[in-house]
Amino acid sequence: MKKAMQLGPGAGRHETIMVVLLSLGFGLVGLDRFIILPLFPAIMSDLQMNYQDLGNLSAALAMAWGLAALTVGSMIRRLGRKTVLVGSLLLVSVLSGLSALAGALASLLLLRALMGICEGLFTPAGIAVATEVSHPDRRGLNLGIQQALFPVLGLALGPLIAAWLLGAMHSWRGVFAIVALPGFILAWLIHRHYEPALSHSLPSSNQDDARLPWWQLLRLGNIRLNVLLMFCILACQFVLCAMLPNYLTDHLHLSTIEMASVISAIGVGGFVGQLVVPGLSDLYGRKPAVVLSFAASLALVILLKLAPAQPWLLFALLFGISFFNCSLTCLTVGPLTGESVPAELIPAATGIVVGLGEVLGGGAAPALAGFVATHFGLPAILYVAMGGSLGGLALSCLLKGPQEQPSDLPIPDELPLAARALTERN
Structure with missing residues (x-):
């Protein structure tokens, strides 16, 4: 251990x-x-x-x-x-x-x-x-x-x-x-x-696994679920990154220096979290780490909504939120995706989870938060962040481990052999 x-x-x-x-x-x-x-x-x-x-x-x-x-x-x-x-x-x-x-x-x-x-x-x-x-x-x-x-x-x-x-x-x-x-x-x-592994050392011209279309990759393992999880994670994290500075200065009336000090917790918390939680998932399992992280993120966002204008308290809460959200990002695009597909499909599968998550979470979520802030007031952005964590908590309960993934998925004839073996292994 x-x-x-x-x-x-x-x-x-x-x-x-x-x-x-x-x-x-x-x-x-x-x-x-x-x-x-x-x-x-x-x-x-x-x-x-x-x-x-x-x-x-x-x-x-x-x-x-x-x-x-x-x-x-x-x-x-x-x-x-x-x-x-x-x-x-x-x-x-x-x-x-x-x-x-x-x-x-x-x-x-x-x-x-x-x-x-x-x-x-x-x-x-x-x-x-x-x-x-x-x-x-x-x-x-x-x-x-x-x-x-x-x-x-x-x-x-x-x-x-x-x-x-x-x-x-x-x-x-x-x-x-x-x-x-x-x-x-x-x-x-x-x-x-x-020094690439032998199978990755040269461009591939004949490896069928690497040619699997991206829409078929969504059918393997937890890939579809991981895309939705990434949207939930980034809906919370990116909304806070984009909108929280204004929330702290305009709503809680912190000074610029106090706001900058509080916002720095996003980077510090994310750094520490990614060093701790993914390593613990090696020991205690991916699903427990993901479920508990979403639950902790949700609880901390609720506390952030209720918190007074105390910089030290706001720093601590934002540190915790980023601690868990950045850990969730790492687990979702890393082990949860890599362990859902054969080795040759990891770059493509990771690209799908990162790409769709970035487009939806990085593009749509801040735009939604801006609409909410304009029509319902700046504090309402925290409900968007809560929704992301709550949705992720519900979805994370559906995660399957390698031995739990269903064996009765319809498998198209063109699905490469290694991918078919992964889907059929149970």
């Missing part, structure tokens, strides 16, 4: 190095995605933008991210995991650097959408590689580590990094240029250290 919870000597050198590099890579993706938020006041003044433009920039990246993730299976089949992983990270860095040259909304919007495409390819590829290099006893823990730096770099340290660089360089353009540099170094390190 102790061995299953460690990442180090017991894990093997290649496994350890790759999990660390993939974690840093996903952290940089988070930084590139969210660093525009603290820079936007300066960008808005320079390029004559408004808050609707900020919403459009965020939506363009999220929608492009989700749609790209849906295609990652075929992309990996043609190019190989290593090419997609390294190439997408390089392009993210290039596009982040090019953002420094943007002269108008249209060019920045195009760059953010292209960045979303590359990040949408990197995310499922990174999860697939982390699953590939991990021993089954450490899969939950390793996937938690692999995704842990996304919230801490993107949401906790990102605003501080942006503020420090903006103060030092006196230019938002310089911030984009500096932030782009680590990605080039990290892409080179991944290229140097990643």
Whole structure:
């Protein structure tokens, strides 16, 4: 049991190095995605933008991210995991650097959408590689580590990094240029250290499993359920990320400094949660971890709705909500998806869960929250977050383990042999 919870000597050198590099890579993706938020006041003044433009920039990246993730299976089949992983990270860095040259909304919007495409390819590829290099006893823990730096770099340290660089360089353009540099170094390190499994070392031209259409993948294991779970998770998490700053300042009348301190709990809580809960799921099971996390998230959102304007209390509640929501994201796109399909289908299946979840949760949920806030008042956004956690709690009770998945599903003749075997194993 102790061995299953460690990442180090017991894990093997290649496994350890790759999990660390993939974690840093996903952290940089988070930084590139969210660093525009603290820079936007300066960008808005320079390029004559408004808050609707900020919403459009965020939506363009999220929608492009989700749609790209849906295609990652075929992309990996043609190019190989290593090419997609390294190439997408390089392009993210290039596009982040090019953002420094943007002269108008249209060019920045195009760059953010292209960045979303590359990040949408990197995310499922990174999860697939982390699953590939991990021993089954450490899969939950390793996937938690692999995704842990996304919230801490993107949401906790990102605003501080942006503020420090903006103060030092006196230019938002310089911030984009500096932030782009680590990605080039990290892409080179991944290229140097990643040793694909033999079956993944070359682009696939004859592996039938990798050619399964995405709509048939929805029929395997928990994949359909995982898509719905991702919508519920992101309906809670993204609504809080997008709307809670205004709730804290406009409704609870916190100062800007107090609001920023409270919001930092999203990144810190997500970081800690992804290091703890997925590892515990290795020991005690995926379904109990998911059910309890949804229940805890729901209870904490209810407490947040009732909480007074006390920054320390709000920080603690938001820390807990993000602790469980980010853990749920990791479990859903990681072990729950990877354990539902054959190894060759993991990139495509992960892309479907990430892509549809991002489009629905990242695009539709904040729009719904904006409608609710406009027509029913700002505090009503928390009912949207509660609805996400409550829906996820109900759906999580339907999760099936590998031995519980039904054996009587209709299997189309064109379903590849390994996928058919997975469906028929009971």
